[in-house]
Amino acid sequence: MTVSESKQTASRSTAAVEKGTHVFEIVGYSLEKGFGAGHFVRSGTFNVGGFGWSLRFYPNGLDDKASVSFPWIVLELMSNEAEVRAHWGVTILKLPSGSLGSGWSMAHPNVFNSKDSSRSTRFRLQSEAELKASGYLVGDCLKFKCTVMVTKGSQLSEIREDSEIEVPPSDITKHFGNLLEDMVGADVKFSVGGDTVAAHKIVLAARSPVFKAELYGPMREKRTSCVTIKDMQPAVFRAMLHFVYTDSLPCMDDLKGGDYHEMMRHLLVAACRYALDRLKMICQNILAKNLDAETVATTLALADQHGCERLKQVCVEFITSPDEMEAVVATQGYASLKRTCPSVLVDVLEKTSRLRKI
Structure with a gap:
């Protein structure tokens, strides 16, 4: 048999x-x-x-x-x-x-x-x-x-054990992160606040349409080997580059409280400047979750300036809440908001008026 x-x-x-x-x-x-x-x-x-x-x-x-x-x-x-x-x-x-x-x-x-x-x-x-x-x-x-x-x-579901091979998760962001660290093949340099930072043009162009236009378009700087970045701190530029290469924020454990939130505000401005939409949303989300009476007016002005409507709405709701409004109005940030962005206060006043009618 x-x-x-x-x-x-x-x-x-x-x-x-x-x-x-x-x-x-x-x-x-x-x-x-x-x-x-x-x-x-x-x-x-x-x-x-x-x-x-x-x-x-x-x-x-x-x-x-x-x-x-x-x-x-x-x-x-x-x-x-x-x-x-x-x-x-x-x-x-x-x-x-x-x-x-x-x-x-x-x-x-x-x-x-x-x-x-x-x-x-x-x-x-x-x-x-x-x-x-x-x-x-x-x-x-x-x-x-x-x-x-x-x-x-x-x-x-059926399992085909004789042919199933475990595939590890993607680690492409790890490899791009390594590329950012060792800078092998870097072909462009940036001067940022006195610091020189190297990068890869093709990576920047793939991630940001603004970098693509600056590095490969007709407006590219042909006569210099170093591109000057104005109005940005070196730490902010490096954090933005880390996101460009890895699609994630760098570790910021050394930044506490207000310093961390200030970095997020600067990163939000950088994300808008270089059309990094996902970074822009990440920064908005972090700022929205960490509002306080001292900084909400500053964040509201920033949201209005850069067209962050959802963040702006969250700030207005925070300011008009009964538990926070008195403390917010007493801050220097609110006084500055009245001087520089009076139109933004219209939303605050309209929201307050609606709440009083309820």
């Missing part, structure tokens, strides 16, 4: 999961404490996995049966006629930095049913005294970050 060689087969089941986060801030915490157990404050509805969700915060506890009142937070499924399997967790954010603090998560998925509110899950928080002592309840404000992971079934 002849036995043919057996063929091994394999398959893979991959869970399909969609993840989303929602930040919920309680302003005026003490005012909510006076309504007794069972009173809750509801967050806005947010979407994860195609379903609507909402948080309910109970500052005085769920009911008056407990001898000690603890705050609770509940996740509720808002979509009608739905049953959803999901993991979720809550993290309290430290104020005013917004850094992550204490957190809770579930090891197993919970089944949420829009017809049965008892299927909602909940977390008990620390007491009010513990929240204050831990630096979470500051200025009568409390902020949470909720993460929801919705399980959307699974995908089954």
Whole structure:
């Protein structure tokens, strides 16, 4: 009897999961404490996995049966006629930095049913005294970050083990980064603020239409081996070059707080100057996430000058928020904004007027 060689087969089941986060801030915490157990404050509805969700915060506890009142937070499924399997967790954010603090998560998925509110899950928080002592309840404000992971079934696929070869991820940006460091084949030099920086014309031209025109177009500097860059700091130019070669920002761990944000503002100007659209969006995103009363007016003027409409909108919303407006108006940046960009203040005034009518 002849036995043919057996063929091994394999398959893979991959869970399909969609993840989303929602930040919920309680302003005026003490005012909510006076309504007794069972009173809750509801967050806005947010979407994860195609379903609507909402948080309910109970500052005085769920009911008056407990001898000690603890705050609770509940996740509720808002979509009608739905049953959803999901993991979720809550993290309290430290104020005013917004850094992550204490957190809770579930090891197993919970089944949420829009017809049965008892299927909602909940977390008990620390007491009010513990929240204050831990630096979470500051200025009568409390902020949470909720993460929801919705399980959307699974995908089954066949694995051809006899022919499957693992392919490593692309490392082209690493090689271009090495090219920037060792400068082999560099064919252009730039004079920036007294420093000389070498680069490769073809790389710059491929990434920036402005560099392409300056280095290969009819306006290129034919009689000099060194191109002078005016109105830009050497560190900013080098950071921009790092992005050109690697599509990422360089490490800036040596820059802290205001210095880092100042670098982002300079990089935003450089990105606009050389039509590096992705770098422009990265800088806007970082600046939008790190606004404060001292610098928001400066950032708003910059956004208006360079046509960054989304960043401009975020700045206006920050300035007109009741908790920030008084502090912003007292800054030198706001005074400078009134002198140099009075038209920008029209948006601020219109936004404030709309808020007062609500």
